[in-house]
Amino acid sequence: MKAKHMKRAAQVLMLIVVAALFVYPFWWMLVNSLNTAAQVFGKPTLLPVAWRFVNYVEIFQVQPFARHLMNSVLVALIGTVGNILVSALSGYGFARIRFPGNNILFILLLTALMMPIEVIIVPLFFQMLQWGFSDSLVPLMLIPIFGAQGAFSAFMFRQFFVTVPLELEEAAKLDGLSTLGTFWHIMLPIAKPVIASGAILAFLAAWNTYLEPLVFTSSIENFTLPLSLNNFNDSYGEPQWNLQMAATTVSVLPIMLVYLFFQEKVTDAMVNSGLK
């Protein structure tokens, strides 16, 4: 009986620690997004003191936050859709179509998996500069498509398409479908789980990335959320800690809600990519 109580106490203690480390930071963020700037460094409270909802209006007034939000959405959406289209095509090509160099080219592509963007960002910056993409969102959209994230999606698609029974394609071919038609009408629809995993990973990577927008954009109109969040500090003289927390909440909350709704799918995708 005593041992059982001890065990329960240990479990409760464990949960308190877990909540303190993984939930409290977000709760603190939420609470202080509704406080005044001065209250942010006051005694921590469980609920907001000022209930200053106008913070969520002011974040749009002190800097072009709506623009930053739009930029992030645009970059993440185009990056994700492009990533899936391009990598599904190549994944299918590598898995199912015979052409000289198939294996070598696929292995070459896989080297992108181990290539940290940090290694190649300096020459990439110059290349984009030469092509007229300085201070531009275009590189931010293309990197998730063609960089490591793209190669990983192609890898997942190839591994999936290899396992699909040949009869399916043969039937489609007999029905008169071209290779592209077979890919689009037969193969892509059955690859939905891979599409979901790839899209989750590409979207998160594009939404959360910091180094790329830091390097490739310079004017405030072209900032994405990660740059924007850190711009509430010093740009208007007065510190705006509460606004920074409100903006951070806006950037984090949608992702978190999607995660909570599709928890299994999101964790599966992340775990698989962690094991790659």
Add this chain to the structure above:
Amino acid sequence: MNNSLAARRLRRREALTGYAFVMPQLIGFTIFVLIPLVNVFIYSFHNKNMLFGTNIFIGFDNYTKLFTNDSLFWMTLKNTFVFSVLLVPLNLILALLLALYLGDGGFGTRFTRTVIFLPVVTSGVAWAIVWKYLLQSGTAGPVNYFLSLAGIPGPNWLTDKGWAMVSVVINRVLKNLGTNVLIFYGAVMNMPQDVIEAARIDGADSFTLLRRIKLPLLMPTILMVSIVTMIGSMRVFDTIRLMTDGGPEGSTMVLVYYIYHQAFKMFNTGYASAIAVVLFVIVLILTIIQWALRKKVSHYES
């Protein structure tokens, strides 16, 4: 004769179709990975400056300077190493403990599984910004406030030379812990239950069970995860730039931070590229180890 000609033509068509399918990805890969990789090597042999537009071939001069005449480089290399050496074991031990706890399937496991993944899906920027507040010095930050309630005077987490590195390590461990926990959890759930049961019947207590049965069974996964985590730790940047900005006194300045600093603050493009090549070599070596391990692991699994 005619038949084989037709077959050849068909094969040719198929090959062309294949190239068409993989072409978009391969062209993009060439532009966004291959050419920059070749260029980073070429740049590293040049005195290339973004501001003055200089671009002179200087052979190995950048590397000579880097390794013999740049104490800042050695400091960043050492800091990166320290960061990794602190982060990897802490991450692995915590992840393993949490995975074993989740494996027991007791009270609160569902909650734990959900919330440890919240920082994983959050941007490193948001996670760093919030923790920068939590770790404010004095009793302004909640962490030190709660410590003071317990009578412990909290340190200056981000401005004290001894604590700044610890702070960014903790931030980073908590950010990514969830992934490793779930990888280990998968491995824990895949352990052959009959072996564990047999050991238990033979009278093994939980500690012996852990040390003699569970840990050896998990070892391949532990090795893989530690390499992957180590590679990730070499790439740390956003956390450091936002929480300490490399300070105090450069004590948290790491390789990627130094690449960024040399390239985009000092405009020493060639020199920054030489540092990037060093990072590339480190990541390459770790990746080769990872591949070798994976071969062993899959051998072990089959």
